[in-house]
Amino acid sequence: xxxxxxxxxxxxxxxxxxxxxxxxxxxxxxxxxxxxxxxxxxxxxxxxxxxxxxxxxxxxxxxxxxxxxxxxxxxxxxxxxxxxxxxxxxxxxxxxxxxxxxxxxxxxxxxxxxxxxxxxxxxxxxxxxxxxxxxxxxxxxxxxxxxxxxxx
Numbered sequence: 001x002x003x004x005x006x007x008x009x010x011x012x013x014x015x016x017x018x019x020x021x022x023x024x025x026x027x028x029x030x031x032x033x034x035x036x037x038x039x040x041x042x043x044x045x046x047x048x049x050x051x052x053x054x055x056x057x058x059x060x061x062x063x064x065x066x067x068x069x070x071x072x073x074x075x076x077x078x079x080x081x082x083x084x085x086x087x088x089x090x091x092x093x094x095x096x097x098x099x100x101x102x103x104x105x106x107x108x109x110x111x112x113x114x115x116x117x118x119x120x121x122x123x124x125x126x127x128x129x130x131x132x133x134x135x136x137x138x139x140x141x142x143x144x145x146x147x148x149x150x151x152x
Contacts, residue, residue: 030120037113048106055099062092
């Protein structure tokens, strides 16, 4: 039996049910594809966000340390306690800079879900030209569909 014979022997209800099931499966597959693409980018964004948060916290910790180091350094003008504060503050800033560069590198790798967008556009194009009743663009803006409201 050919596929044309199969379509002719099926009732209208069976055809509608098959079309509905196929459309539902297509929508579910589109959603699964979008989730898979976004999950990968969300992981990158999470790592980048954590690195930025770490850089911010370490820079915040470095601020009072560097302030104390500058005050002691001006007072002593020698190698003493102030230089140790300065070394610790400088180390915090180096670690913060490394985390900041890591965050920038992770954020640059984030891309839009290109496969999902292309697939959704293709599906919309196919569904927009389905026979026997394609919707014209002009029908969407009817002039007779205004709503009158009472003044009460």
